[in-house]
Amino acid sequence: MKARNLVMSEFDPEQNAESIKIDESGEILKIDWKDGAKSRFSSDWLRFRNPSDPEARKIRRQVYLFPEDTWDRAIIEKRLKKVDFHQAMVDDKALHDFLEAVCLDGISILTGAEPGKLGATHFGRTFEVATKSDASNMAYAHNNALPFHTDFPSLEQPPQLQMLHMLHSAREGGNSLFVDGFHVANLLRHERPDVFRILTTTTLEFIEEGFDVHEGDDGKPRKFEYDMCARHETIKLDQSGRIKRIQFGNAMRSWFYDVEPEKIQDIYRSLKIFTNYCYDPKNILKIRLEEGDTVLWANTRLLHTRDSYINKPEKVRTLTGCYFDWDFVKSRVRLLRDRLNLPQNQPSI
Known part of the structure; x- marks a missing residue:
């Protein structure tokens, strides 16, 4: 080391x-x-290493792989990175490009893999997304459209990245929709500073309470109960005022507001305006995952959902997924840059 x-x-x-x-x-x-x-x-x-040179500081900040640019639909449709799965498994440059795109754009897609097998469910290492009669999550309860959200707003430290692999696609619909929450937040900062101020300074309470059944350590089905609760801003800023996290899911929003009653109506109005910006067609990336496709995206930057769908007669629309943290993905990108001697590589100590 x-x-x-x-x-x-x-x-x-x-x-x-x-x-x-x-x-x-x-x-x-x-x-x-x-x-x-x-x-x-x-x-x-x-x-x-000159600390008095703004350009030197800017170059060094790039080592953290924090996005400098955001996107709307017109931008991301032109540059959405799609990498062949088999190539990424054997070609370090292809893997680097896939992971780098996730870091900078918040999303990238692997195509052409053979559909995998089902894993565990919601709180196992992998989980399954499919319509179930005994659903433990609204994503599994029906085949209607879902609202835009980030996963686990009920956690203080939610998973930073999510990956979904399409096992069985729908006959019709079931498209994946994404919105760059950083882009929406920046629009609000400039166009609706009153809304931006409320969403960056007011903490909301989110709760997820219920149970799920998945495979235990002994390989047998086991019931796991949970009661998760967190308070946080919808838009989180760092010390310099830069947007660092989006965290929101209206289904999990609780009833408690730790503010004076006369301020609650402004909170509702701000959440409605934030949602309207998310649903503006010019901000939405809409993609259809074919069987064998895998999408990896930043859960604390992009809001996501799916539209309604009709299943194939013999198969239910099914995806399997898992979560990652940025540190592991970004470490891999830097390692590949070093190994491949890419121009973006930077010295450590």
Whole structure:
């Protein structure tokens, strides 16, 4: 592992230079310290790490793979990354491009895989999305359209990415719909600052309570009960005011508002306007997943849903899915950049 040898407990920040010089080539800064240590820095090394250069700071921020641009339908339909599944399994560049697109656009698709097998259900390592008579989730209760949402608004730390693999497609409908929540939030920031302020400063309560049945450690069906509750803003900002998370699902929105009663109506109005922006056709990406297709998207950025569908006579529309965290995906992207010596690769320590 690449790591500093410097131990902070032994570090003395009060250092003084004996001499500071530029060598005869003009490309090396030479510093001799009073304790006898010597430092030599190339001009390239210094320029890349120059904290007073806005461009250098911008380039370094790219190592975090945080999206700089958002999208509406016209933009994403032109650049939506689709990568052949078999190629991604054997070609590091194809895998890099697929995962990088998820980091920057919040969504990417693998095509052409053989339909997989059913896994466990809702709270196992994988879960199944299909219409069930004993549904534990509204996504499984019927074949009607669902509202736009992010998964698990009832968790303080929801899954950051979701993957769905199409096992059996519908005869008609069942299209997957996505909206870039970061884009919607930025539109509100500029067009409806009053709504943006409410959604970024007011915390709402979300609850998911119920049970599901899936395979236990012994391989036998087991009932798992849950009662999840969280409070958070619909739009979460970082310290610099940049949008970092979207988290909303009206089905899970609870009844408690920790504000004065006269403010509640403004909250409802703001949520309605936010939803109207999501349902604006110019913001919606609509795709049909064929059997064997897999979509990976950012659950804390994109809101998603599906439209209504009609099943094939012999098969129920069925997907299997799982969740990921950003750290693992972004680590893989950086590793592939290093391995392939791509231009986007950056030094660590």
